[in-house]
Amino acid sequence: MIIKDRKELEVKCSPVSVKEGEEIGVRLLHELRESENGIGLAANQIGIQKRVCVVNVKEPLVLINPKIVEKSKEQFVFPEGCLSFPDSKIKTIRHESIVVEADNHKGQLSFSANSKDINDAFECVCVQHEIDHLDGITMFDREFKQEPIVKGVNAPKKIGRNEKVTITKGKESKILKYKKAQPMLEDGWTLSI
Numbered sequence: 629m630i631i632k633d634r635k636e637l638e639v640k641c642s643p644v645s646v647k648e649g650e651e652i653g654v655r656l657l658h659e660l661r662e663s664e665n666g667i668g669l670a671a672n673q674i675g676i677q678k679r680v681c682v683v684n685v686k687e688p689l690v691l692i693n694p695k696i697v698e699k700s701k702e703q704f705v706f707p708e709g710c711l712s713f714p715d716s717k718i719k720t721i722r723h724e725s726i727v728v729e730a731d732n733h734k735g736q737l738s739f740s741a742n743s744k745d746i747n748d749a750f751e752c753v754c755v756q757h758e759i760d761h762l763d764g765i766t767m768f769d770r771e772f773k774q775e776p777i778v779k780g781v782n783a784p785k786k787i788g789r790n791e792k793v794t795i796t797k798g799k800e801s802k803i804l805k806y807k808k809a810q811p812m813l814e815d816g817w818t819l820s821i
């Protein structure tokens with residue numbers, strides 16, 4: 629049974645031993661396989677308030693007491709869903725790349741959406757989504773709120789030419805340097821922060 633109550637999911641999970649974490653990981657992967665289209669699951673989504681989550685995009689991955697130790701300044705917008713909220717699809721803003729440490733993995737694990745393979749983006753987002761769950765954070769807290777600050781050519785001068793900005797047009801969005809975004813603003817793109 630997957631928990632669908634937001635309040636219940638907003639509780640921070642506690643650290644766990646690797647042994648117990650591995651047992652929880654097996655249950656989570658089982659639950660994930662039973663789900664429809666699920667690519668990740670955190671222990672608190674099945675009622676266990678322990679720091680274990682699983683991701684299964686390219687291969688099944690169990691993370692016990694995971695920590696994001698590095699994250700890129702660059703962020704990107706991505707459409708996200710969650711097994712706890714099957715009827716919601718929202719756009720979130722996530723780090724383009726992260727480095728993770730977990731007690732059941734030697735060394736560090738790197739995830740980056742900066743790749744031609746879309747699965748890399750899914751995996752990178754999914755890891756951030758699941759680790760968030762362990763901290764009681766749901767995707768709604770990461771929602772990308774489109775707040776256009778300027779339209780067309782009247783962009784404020786205070787944005788640096790090399791500063792990265794997010795621009796959107798309809799459902800599409802891009803992150804690029806302001807100097808590259810500028811000409812596109814005359815072509816129907818909107819600058820967002």
Ligand SMILES: [Zn+2]
Nearest residue numbers: 709710711712
């Ligand atoms: Zn979720």
